[in-house]
Amino acid sequence: MNTKIKRIIGAVMALVMLMSFALPVSAAESEDQQVFEHEMPELKEYGFADSDGVKIEYGIYGDLEAEPLVLLPCNGNDMHNFDSNVLPELAKHFKVIAISPRGCGNSDRGEGKLTFEVESNDLVNVLDFLGIEKAHIFGFSDGANLGYVFTVEHQERVLSLIAMSANINMWGTKPSSEIGIIFSYIYLSIRAFITKDPADALKRDIEGMMVGQPNLTYRDLEKISVPVFNIYGEHDMIRRVHSKLITKHSGARELMVKGGGHSSCFNYTDSILLPNILDFYNSL
Numbered sequence: 697m698n699t700k701i702k703r704i705i706g707a708v709m710a711l712v713m714l715m716s717f718a719l720p721v722s723a724a725e726s727e728d729q730q731v732f733e734h735e736m737p738e739l740k741e742y743g744f745a746d747s748d749g750v751k752i753e754y755g756i757y758g759d760l761e762a763e764p765l766v767l768l769p770c771n772g773n774d775m776h777n778f779d780s781n782v783l784p785e786l787a788k789h790f791k792v793i794a795i796s797p798r799g800c801g802n803s804d805r806g807e808g809k810l811t812f813e814v815e816s817n818d819l820v821n822v823l824d825f826l827g828i829e830k831a832h833i834f835g836f837s838d839g840a841n842l843g844y845v846f847t848v849e850h851q852e853r854v855l856s857l858i859a860m861s862a863n864i865n866m867w868g869t870k871p872s873s874e875i876g877i878i879f880s881y882i883y884l885s886i887r888a889f890i891t892k893d894p895a896d897a898l899k900r901d902i903e904g905m906m907v908g909q910p911n912l913t914y915r916d917l918e919k920i921s922v923p924v925f926n927i928y929g930e931h932d933m934i935r936r937v938h939s940k941l942i943t944k945h946s947g948a949r950e951l952m953v954k955g956g957g958h959s960s961c962f963n964y965t966d967s968i969l970l971p972n973i974l975d976f977y978n979s980l
């Protein structure tokens with residue numbers, strides 16, 4: 697066997713040995729990575745809570761004996777907003793109550809203007825209906841805004857608040873995004889006026905919750921004494937200075953999701969959101 701062939705055989709054997717050492721290391725690293733639940737849990741209870749004559753849709757998942765956690769969806773969304781992201785894992789740790797705000801999902805619209813104060817009252821009635829004195833609150837976008845309004849108004853009913861991509865007033869939204877929201881609201885208002893269709897009026901009213909609402913001040917946030925976790929995206933439609941002021945005045949823990957936008961923060965559910973969310977809850 698000549699020297700050239702010996703060198704080739706030696707190199708192949710060395711590569712095989714290197715791979716045999718490398719594979720266990722790779723396996724060990726994968727074992728250390730956190731694995732989260734993605735399969736939807738069993739729906740333990742489904743129904744409608746009465747809120748001053750308005751039916752509010754809810755679903756309950758997870759451990760019925762655990763601490764209650766209320767999930768509040770974004771504008772126009774319903775109790776299924778969190779099905780494909782954080783709900784399956786959180787249901788392993790909490791009694792999760794997912795809610796459809798009035799006018800969304802199968803909840804009634806009710807009468808009068810849709811406001812965060814009205815929906816805050818709905819949330820009180822849902823908790824009363826379910827016999828829950830206090831709950832953790834987790835809200836995204838308008839759900840996070842509702843979470844802040846509810847915590848300011850009914851702090852005695854809140855164990856903790858996680859607010860993801862919140863703005864406490866319309867000035868917290870970037871002008872480029874707010875202009876689009878305003879034009880959409882104007883279009884829907886004209887359409888509803890012309891068609892007289894209740895479905896068009898409902899779309900207008902839901903969109904209107906992002907115009908001139910909510911109306912909290914930073915001083916309002918200073919009244920909050922429960923634990924708060926403020927989450928926002930690096931490229932969020934919420935102005936970063938606004939998010940940081942929310943953190944400062946509510947005394948919150950803060951997380952900026954690098955690479956995340958507004959809804960696209962959920963693209964980092966396993967790698968960023970859930971590890972930090974569970975760490976927050978474990979610290980309480």
